[in-house]
Amino acid sequence: MDIAVIGTGYVGLVSGICFAEMGNHVTCVDQDINKIEALQNLASPIYEPGIETFMERNVQAERLKFSSNLIEAVRQSELIIIAVGTPSLPSGEANLQYIEQAAGEIGRAMNGRKIVATKSTVPVGTNEKIRQIIAGQTEQPFDIVSIPEFLREGSAIQDTLHPDRIVIGLDNRELEATMVELHSSFTDQIFVTDIRSAEMIKYASNAFLATKISFINEISNICEKVGADVTEVALGMGKDPRIGPSFLNAGIGYGGSCFPKDTKALIQIAGNVNYEFQLLKSVVEVNKAQRYKVIEKLKQSLGQLNNTVIGIWGLSFKPNTDDIREAPSIEIIEALIGLGARLKLYDPVAMGKFKDSFDHPSITWCANALDAAANADAVCLLTDWQEFKEISLSQLIYVMEQPILIDGRNVYSKEQIEGAGLHYYSIGRPEPIPAFRSQVHVG
Numbered sequence: 001m002d003i004a005v006i007g008t009g010y011v012g013l014v015s016g017i018c019f020a021e022m023g024n025h026v027t028c029v030d031q032d033i034n035k036i037e038a039l040q041n042l043a044s045p046i047y048e049p050g051i052e053t054f055m056e057r058n059v060q061a062e063r064l065k066f067s068s069n070l071i072e073a074v075r076q077s078e079l080i081i082i083a084v085g086t087p088s089l090p091s092g093e094a095n096l097q098y099i100e101q102a103a104g105e106i107g108r109a110m111n112g113r114k115i116v117a118t119k120s121t122v123p124v125g126t127n128e129k130i131r132q133i134i135a136g137q138t139e140q141p142f143d144i145v146s147i148p149e150f151l152r153e154g155s156a157i158q159d160t161l162h163p164d165r166i167v168i169g170l171d172n173r174e175l176e177a178t179m180v181e182l183h184s185s186f187t188d189q190i191f192v193t194d195i196r197s198a199e200m201i202k203y204a205s206n207a208f209l210a211t212k213i214s215f216i217n218e219i220s221n222i223c224e225k226v227g228a229d230v231t232e233v234a235l236g237m238g239k240d241p242r243i244g245p246s247f248l249n250a251g252i253g254y255g256g257s258c259f260p261k262d263t264k265a266l267i268q269i270a271g272n273v274n275y276e277f278q279l280l281k282s283v284v285e286v287n288k289a290q291r292y293k294v295i296e297k298l299k300q301s302l303g304q305l306n307n308t309v310i311g312i313w314g315l316s317f318k319p320n321t322d323d324i325r326e327a328p329s330i331e332i333i334e335a336l337i338g339l340g341a342r343l344k345l346y347d348p349v350a351m352g353k354f355k356d357s358f359d360h361p362s363i364t365w366c367a368n369a370l371d372a373a374a375n376a377d378a379v380c381l382l383t384d385w386q387e388f389k390e391i392s393l394s395q396l397i398y399v400m401e402q403p404i405l406i407d408g409r410n411v412y413s414k415e416q417i418e419g420a421g422l423h424y425y426s427i428g429r430p431e432p433i434p435a436f437r438s439q440v441h442v443g
């Protein structure tokens with residue numbers, strides 16, 4: 001099939017590459033000319049394991065190209081996929097300006113029958129709005145389909161090539177066979193439903209996963225007070241198939257471009273029909289408070305933080321991505337600077353993006369994890385990158401001023417910590433007996 005993907009962010013780029021991988025001819029379009037130029041030179045604007053290999057292979061096979069010419073791409077294609085951003089407005093509501101602009105441009109470019117499918121996460125009723133906008137621009141016949149996207153950053157290619165399920169929302173049943181066939185090379189778990197339900201499935205799924213995270217984080221806070229270990233609790237809970245083991249990792253809470261924005265948008269979607277989504281409001285509040293656990297634990301171990309040197313391990317909102325959108329690290333770093341701490345920052349891939357959006361005289365940018373820990377009074381682990389799990393704890397103690405490690409993602413096992421000589425604080429786990437009671441070091 002000839003496909004145009006409008007918007008070459010995470011979703012547009014990865015789904016474009018994967019549709020090409022399955023033998024379709026795909027043009028990925030973006031209004032950001034710099035992005036298109038980089039892509040034409042086979043440089044990915046996002047860090048995603050394996051992406052450049054897949055991109056190169058499909059470009060060389062002439063199944064994938066990148067363009068800033070939306071009109072041409074629409075005219076050459078049978079299926080147009082909208083994958084532009086839907087960021088939050090200050091009210092929390094989804095900003096549909098990019099969706100509306102793309103729909104208008106698609107309508108004006110139409111030269112024959114098309115299917116217009118939306119992969120962006122959009123409030124219920126938005127596909128209807130897209131239909132009206134396009135119909136206002138063209139006499140050409142077209143169909144509207146909702147195909148919400150469920151990929152995760154850091155495993156986006158594998159998630160797209162081997163999804164757990166694909167949801168297709170449509171109102172013209174004649175399209176069902178075409179849309180199912182297009183996706184059948186990815187999985188046979190294809191769920192076809194109406195458009196409004198498909199739009200809601202996306203928000204409900206993200207809200208449910210965010211709820212699981214806030215739930216286990218609250219359990220972890222109670223575990224700390226009653227002397228239980230949240231990692232054991234999560235393992236035990238997860239053995240019940242009705243609960244399942246995933247998304248029960250306690251830590252400093254969720255971040256990223258989706259959960260924070262989509263939970264707020266769903267609260268607004270409910271609010272617009274006079275329904276107060278109390279549970280989800282609490283999920284958001286719990287998540288916001290949870291990132292401050294790191295600072296609480298720093299204060300507990302160091303007393304006051306003015307003039308202390310704190311190493312920060314991890315800036316991206318999760319491992320295997322350079323995305324720092326709504327990363328808990330941002331708020332934690334701002335708060336620590338406000339408390340007078342001097343910070344040594346390290347992330348395997350996200351330092352460039354972080355520095356572009358946030359820099360401060362109190363920050364030193366470091367070349368590796370041990371460099372960030374050197375002469376520090378404490379190290380805070382904020383992202384569970386594999387390389388932090390593999391660090392030599394004896395070397396860590398050797399380079400630090402005081403061997404205090406605040407593990408915001410519970411990455412180290414009891415066995416690794418016991419006898420390591422660290423003063424170790426994690427989330428929702430009993431504190432191991434400290435190797436020694438450290439002296440507060442100020443300046």
Ligand SMILES: NC(=O)c1ccc[n+]([C@@H]2O[C@H](COP(=O)([O-])OP(=O)(O)OC[C@H]3O[C@@H](n4cnc5c(N)ncnc54)[C@H](O)[C@@H]3O)[C@@H](O)[C@H]2O)c1
Nearest residue numbers: 007008009010011030031032084085086098102120121149
């Ligand atoms: N990032 C994820 O992991 C993920 C996963 C599932 C769903 N989603 C949803 O998918 C959508 C896209 O997310 P993203 O992270 O890829 O967004 P993004 O902001 O990274 O990228 C969007 C791209 O669209 C381009 N764009 C905007 N208007 C355009 C227009 N009229 N013509 C051409 N290009 C245009 C922008 O220049 C930008 O490059 C959002 O609704 C998001 O909620 C994202």
Ligand SMILES: O=c1ccn([C@@H]2O[C@H](COP(=O)(O)OP(=O)(O)O[C@H]3O[C@H](CO)[C@@H](O)[C@H](O)[C@H]3O)[C@@H](O)[C@H]2O)c(=O)[nH]1
Nearest residue numbers: 149150151152153213247248249253254255256258317318
């Ligand atoms: O047990 C867990 C699992 C995740 N997280 C945090 O939750 C956030 C989101 O993680 P994850 O869901 O793996 O990454 P995303 O790439 O944001 O993917 C989510 O958001 C996407 C955009 O809508 C959806 O497509 C995906 O299905 C959905 O998992 C990250 O900050 C994680 O550190 C936890 O704190 N504990």
